[in-house]
Amino acid sequence: MPQKPKPLDDSESMAHWFGKDLRNWRRVRGMSASALGEKVHLSGSSIEKIEKGDRSCNSVLAQQLDDTLDAGGALIRLWRRVEEDADKQRAEADNSSAAASVDGTGEQAAGMLGLDQLSFLNRSLTPVERRALLAAGGLAALNPASFADLIPQIVQTQLPSVVRPEDIEQVRVAAKTHAGWDNLYGGGGIVRASSIGQFIWAKSLLDIRCPPDHEADLFTAVGHLATVMGASAFDAYEHGDATRLLEFGTWCAERADNWHLRARALSWRARHAIWCGSPDMGLTHADNGLVRADRLTPREQSVLHNARARAWAKMRNRQETLAAIGRSDEVFGRAKDGEDAAWMAYYDHAQHHGDTGHAAFDITLLADQPPKLAIARLQTAINGHTDAFVRSRAMSGTKLATLTMAIGDPQEAVSIAHRALNEVGQLRSKRAVTDVQDLARASTKYARRPGVAELRERIRATVQV
Incomplete structure (x- = not known):
């Protein structure tokens, strides 16, 4: 009788997180380790070692695995985090011996200057606590x-x-x-x-x-x-x-x-899970946010339906994606000024069209949906966003350029892309950078055209692809 696969602990390192997600995607696609290995020219045992964090991967292999498992870029994005984490650890190791306090004792200075981003949140946690904090829904641990x-x-x-x-x-x-x-x-x-x-x-x-x-x-x-x-x-x-x-x-x-804050937090948890390659978990968070929807404002409901649309799109379910977009439109149409908490002020006509446009973008590329809906929504968002929402405008612009490139209009795509890059260069947003990298990939087949070649060079200079 075959042994049950050993549970994977994704809290040990980013490489272990990548390995666990790799196993999850493989199972979702119904592939054995041997079958996946054959597709990428590795043995089944090598695939299992990558899943357990016992064997190294690289960006080329991560791309092959993502393509083979049809993961929509989720494994590629996660592998970038593995590389960033490794670079960060090497830098910390290199700097640790040189760190000195103000009084020259050799001890690292205390206080905020001694903190590395939010790493203080993880220093004293046991493995059990880390798993509880990283697991979706572990509220009791918080x-x-x-x-x-x-x-x-x-x-x-x-x-x-x-x-x-x-x-x-x-x-x-x-x-x-x-x-x-x-x-x-x-x-x-x-x-x-x-x-x-x-x-x-x-x-x-x-x-x-x-x-x-x-x-x-x-x-x-x-x-x-x-x-x-x-x-x-x-x-x-x-x-x-x-x-x-x-x-x-x-x-x-x-x-x-506070049901309003709960809805906001769960909508972000849904978006985060979807981005990290777990659309089913994202859908669960969004549905959880809509529990007792009668207590939420129309805008709050609309945001959660947008998350549902993004999740269904990543799962290539065209019908459910369009239904969620339609439901979002319906409830947003009932919104009234003055009924929302101040933090919902961002969610205006432009943001609504941007969020639903991103879901329409996903279903267009992943499930052969006609592009008209996505193009119209993204363009409305670009036109409507003020200068207070540069990131949202830039990301919608990059999505529109990518879609336009993908449907075979590189000249128009180049024009849209340059406008978006003007703003991406002002940001410190890795999500925006990932979108630009997706645009670069979409432009590959037109790379020899003069306008596209210039765009690709600018992309390299802007985000160091």
């Missing part, structure tokens, strides 16, 4: 007590003795400011670095005395900040941090009994 040993003492000394309304307002302002920067510049660079201290301080408020009348407001404010930061971490491809922050935001929403 009790504030599990973060207690991660809060730098320097922040604790700045906390009030009791939470006041003005403290909660500071958290709200921090979330609003961070969201604005994120929309304008993307999730990397100064946007990501500046948010770390804000989150530590805000999270610390949950551990001090708070009058019962302010508790719900406090959990809502902290949960909103966590959700904004989770979305930003997603944009920067810090996927482990994104997972934990978005789960923590959901936990705060449930503690506050």
Whole structure:
């Protein structure tokens, strides 16, 4: 009797995460390790070793595996994270011996300057805690007590003795400011670095005395900040941090009994899961967000239906994708000014068409849907986005250029692409970079045409493809 395959632990490293996703995609496609290995000129045992993290992969092999399993780029994107994580570890190892404190003792300086992005969130976690935090839906593991040993003492000394309304307002302002920067510049660079201290301080408020009348407001404010930061971490491809922050935001929403924040956090968890190659999990998050939809505003419902559309599109289900887009249109049409929380202000006519346009884009390329719907929606989004939403406008522009290139109009695609690249170059968004890399691949068959050749050279210079 064959032995049951050993469960894979995707919390050990990014390579293990890649391996587990590889096994999941292989099973979804109904392929044995030997059958997959034959397609990419490896033995079945070599495939199994990659899945277990015992054998190295590379970008070329990751591309072959993605193509063979028809993973829609999910494995390629995840392999980039494996490479980035390896580069980061090598850099840290190289710098560790040179790190010195201000007083020259050789000890690394404490405080925010000694923190590497949000890595402080993972330093003291056991493997069990890491798995709980990385698993979708592990809300019980996100009790504030599990973060207690991660809060730098320097922040604790700045906390009030009791939470006041003005403290909660500071958290709200921090979330609003961070969201604005994120929309304008993307999730990397100064946007990501500046948010770390804000989150530590805000999270610390949950551990001090708070009058019962302010508790719900406090959990809502902290949960909103966590959700904004989770979305930003997603944009920067810090996927482990994104997972934990978005789960923590959901936990705060449930503690506050705030269905609106819960819907927002779950919509981002859905989008993140879909991007990371788990559309079924994304669909589950979106459906979970729509539980008691009668308590949500039309815009909130629309955002969750958009996530459902993206999930169904990645699963190549044309009928369900179009149905979800139609449902989103229907509920969005009932939206009224003044009924939403302030954080929903971004979701206007342009954003609605951009989000549904991205789902239509996916189903056009993955399931042979006519391009008219996607083109119209993406163009409406591009025309409607203001300069406060540069990233959204740039990503819709890149998608439209890619689609136009794919359907055989390279001259028009080049014109659209140059406008998008003008804005992509201003961003620190790895999602935007991935979209540009997809555009580069779509342009390959026209690479010898002068206009396309110039575009490809500009892409290389802009995002270092």
